Amino acid sequence: MVVEVLNTGTELLLGDVLNTHAAWFGKQLLALDLSISRQTTVPDGEAIRSALRESFSRADVILVTGGLGPTTDDLTREITADLLGLELVADAEVRRKIEALVVERGSTMRVRMLRQTMIPRGATVLPNDFGSAPGLYLPGKESPRSPHLFLLPGPPREMQPMFTASVLPLLKKLNGSVPHRECRIYRIVGMGESAVEECVGLGLSERGDLDVGYCARPNEVDLRLIGAPQTLDEVEPKILAAVGNHLFSRTAENLEDWVVTRLREQGRRVATAESCSGGLLAHRLTNVPGASEVFTHGFIVYSNEAKTALLGVPQKMLEDWGAVSEPVARSLAEGALEKSGADFALSLTGIAGPGGGSTEKPLGLLFIGLARRGKPTLCKNHLFPRDRETFKQLATQTALDMLRHELL
Amino acid sequence: MVVEVLNTGTELLLGDVLNTHAAWFGKQLLALDLSISRQTTVPDGEAIRSALRESFSRADVILVTGGLGPTTDDLTREITADLLGLELVADAEVRRKIEALVVERGSTMRVRMLRQTMIPRGATVLPNDFGSAPGLYLPGKESPRSPHLFLLPGPPREMQPMFTASVLPLLKKLNGSVPHRECRIYRIVGMGESAVEECVGLGLSERGDLDVGYCARPNEVDLRLIGAPQTLDEVEPKILAAVGNHLFSRTAENLEDWVVTRLREQGRRVATAESCSGGLLAHRLTNVPGASEVFTHGFIVYSNEAKTALLGVPQKMLEDWGAVSEPVARSLAEGALEKSGADFALSLTGIAGPGGGSTEKPLGLLFIGLARRGKPTLCKNHLFPRDRETFKQLATQTALDMLRHELL
Numbered sequence: 137m138v139v140e141v142l143n144t145g146t147e148l149l150l151g152d153v154l155n156t157h158a159a160w161f162g163k164q165l166l167a168l169d170l171s172i173s174r175q176t177t178v179p180d181g182e183a184i185r186s187a188l189r190e191s192f193s194r195a196d197v198i199l200v201t202g203g204l205g206p207t208t209d210d211l212t213r214e215i216t217a218d219l220l221g222l223e224l225v226a227d228a229e230v231r232r233k234i235e236a237l238v239v240e241r242g243s244t245m246r247v248r249m250l251r252q253t254m255i256p257r258g259a260t261v262l263p264n265d266f267g268s269a270p271g272l273y274l275p276g277k278e279s280p281r282s283p284h285l286f287l288l289p290g291p292p293r294e295m296q297p298m299f300t301a302s303v304l305p306l307l308k309k310l311n312g313s314v315p316h317r318e319c320r321i322y323r324i325v326g327m328g329e330s331a332v333e334e335c336v337g338l339g340l341s342e343r344g345d346l347d348v349g350y351c352a353r354p355n356e357v358d359l360r361l362i363g364a365p366q367t368l369d370e371v372e373p374k375i376l377a378a379v380g381n382h383l384f385s386r387t388a389e390n391l392e393d394w395v396v397t398r399l400r401e402q403g404r405r406v407a408t409a410e411s412c413s414g415g416l417l418a419h420r421l422t423n424v425p426g427a428s429e430v431f432t433h434g435f436i437v438y439s440n441e442a443k444t445a446l447l448g449v450p451q452k453m454l455e456d457w458g459a460v461s462e463p464v465a466r467s468l469a470e471g472a473l474e475k476s477g478a479d480f481a482l483s484l485t486g487i488a489g490p491g492g493g494s495t496e497k498p499l500g501l502l503f504i505g506l507a508r509r510g511k512p513t514l515c516k517n518h519l520f521p522r523d524r525e526t527f528k529q530l531a532t533q534t535a536l537d538m539l540r541h542e543l544l
Numbered sequence: 545m546v547v548e549v550l551n552t553g554t555e556l557l558l559g560d561v562l563n564t565h566a567a568w569f570g571k572q573l574l575a576l577d578l579s580i581s582r583q584t585t586v587p588d589g590e591a592i593r594s595a596l597r598e599s600f601s602r603a604d605v606i607l608v609t610g611g612l613g614p615t616t617d618d619l620t621r622e623i624t625a626d627l628l629g630l631e632l633v634a635d636a637e638v639r640r641k642i643e644a645l646v647v648e649r650g651s652t653m654r655v656r657m658l659r660q661t662m663i664p665r666g667a668t669v670l671p672n673d674f675g676s677a678p679g680l681y682l683p684g685k686e687s688p689r690s691p692h693l694f695l696l697p698g699p700p701r702e703m704q705p706m707f708t709a710s711v712l713p714l715l716k717k718l719n720g721s722v723p724h725r726e727c728r729i730y731r732i733v734g735m736g737e738s739a740v741e742e743c744v745g746l747g748l749s750e751r752g753d754l755d756v757g758y759c760a761r762p763n764e765v766d767l768r769l770i771g772a773p774q775t776l777d778e779v780e781p782k783i784l785a786a787v788g789n790h791l792f793s794r795t796a797e798n799l800e801d802w803v804v805t806r807l808r809e810q811g812r813r814v815a816t817a818e819s820c821s822g823g824l825l826a827h828r829l830t831n832v833p834g835a836s837e838v839f840t841h842g843f844i845v846y847s848n849e850a851k852t853a854l855l856g857v858p859q860k861m862l863e864d865w866g867a868v869s870e871p872v873a874r875s876l877a878e879g880a881l882e883k884s885g886a887d888f889a890l891s892l893t894g895i896a897g898p899g900g901g902s903t904e905k906p907l908g909l910l911f912i913g914l915a916r917r918g919k920p921t922l923c924k925n926h927l928f929p930r931d932r933e934t935f936k937q938l939a940t941q942t943a944l945d946m947l948r949h950e951l952l
Contacts, residue, residue: 149580150757151571154564158585163559172557174595177566177583187582190598319558330614330654341616349588350615351555352699358560388560408823408844414830415816415823418844422822423933425898427846433854434844436816436826442841445883446854475853490833500648521648523674525831526701 202290447471469505610698815884841884855879877913
């Protein structure tokens, strides 16, 4: 069943309002083993006519949002009826509902609101529990061919409950008994996108029965497979073997969620000593609800003086080795472990740029220290010559991954 | 000039990743007095072929994102060349750049990365400063008619700088005569969107010669006016009078940029003591290049023990008043001022949720302390009953605004 989404709304194309419809519909449809073949946004007004007509020839189902309101640029109802050659008739029940809503809101019924009571003949009204514009379902036809059309309001707070209550059940019925497919996501850290594909390649993308996709973020890759459960079961062991413990999640969980959850389960705590990452590591940890159980002390030591005063890094060490060095990374981590009484302490010291690089210590150089209670301190160095914010993201992601290995 | 946007990426249709491209392009194009006539999203792979072909007949300019990566589902380059009947040729310069990047990142060149060095004959390479996939510009032709095509990488962190550096200047040239309309943005803090509209209203939106738009973020509003320069000059004084010193920028500068710049100019430093904001304030400050001149010490004191041990908050005060209280906010700020030797210290203590609220101290309660060298400490309380991440954003934005008033 080919599903298309058509959004109308000038505001979605001006940068004021983010179009969240495609992502939201995408998630809902996955549960029915359906996906969106195409999503289109057009401005308010007449532009919907050609987009709708083109979509007619491709789609079995079209989900239309927006243009059902009372103002003159809301034309979805009228244009759809026109394209299908259907008359618009006033619906008494819809009118009663709108009048009741107007009273409830202490407002008065305006003439232009009457447009919302006009329904194309043969359409099913989808009740709107959060606004005045009702949704409409226009069943598909064989000849002349037309797809199933769902006209839905634009505001997500009205559209989403309507979709769940009225559209999903209809789609389920229309979808009948299609072979069941599933979507699985493997979230991977410490391996680049190309490396992941090379490693799990195994002819995955050549198979006709699997959709394979990749989505890359700084030091994180999602490998996404869509296929029949038995096909997925068949390839999964090979994938798991190939990526090994670079795989950290099979849900949309973030690395910080994973780390905080494991620390909680294990009753352990982590502290942070950040120089170049400037608080981002602490920020990521504390985005996770309940982080206070596992994270109590964080130090941002941006200057040498702060490194010495707050975490006891010897001044001589800073002079001899420089702030961006292995001994200082170790000393920062050990200082934070001691001051916090935590079980682990992560330290980051590096050159985020844009300035401050040298031949000996280039831009993007990073040392991560990991002090562990009762075990020797670890230290690794990396080179991430990227823009400042990406550097911070990569640095903290890599630090979290280092801690992850302690929690496996 | 008819501009269309074509996004490829299965992840944009599955609900994992929000498509921010249309909104972002919309904003950029406004500055050229252009707008998007249609935006389309298709999955990775072959689907781009028909969408692109259809767009050819309507658009003068097509902005394509995604599908330029090294993996097998990235086909934008190949399909575009095929549709235009252009041969793909290996580009030595692109290859050198990718090889240099691979070396710089301490990685190895993989065979599949070579695909990214293939360029349709006649295309202009748009350098990618933040990733391996170069962008491509294919100039439009009269006969057979083809529009101007810009092939851009999917990740916003790569695409956006490329657009600004390479695409905007080309679009400006294509657009011909200097746009007769101008876009001005007024960035406002400490005033809600409705309050801004009420305050600057003055019949702005009733004027036929001005496009008025608002874009709201947590405790930040952009008022956007598009019109002829003389019209803008005429209304601007009224706007400036109406918003007073809530206006902090007339560029896209962030509040943290503003604060760090002023601190540098004034040779002053700030320290942070964060409880509920968990490092976000420090993270925002250190996102600004050169922050190390004005920010040296940050404390994340998530537990009571840390508040006492690191910043000397009296244990009795914590028992009597609780951690989320005015005395503790003051004590945190003063402790950070003393430990850091800075000129200002901001503290944040509050209830970010989702748990931890009570009748007396509800979810979203926040105290911000501001200690000032040689002047009495300030403290303000707020109530931001929002989700955890929005709360952190609002809390830090409001704290930065409090410091801003000291720097005016």
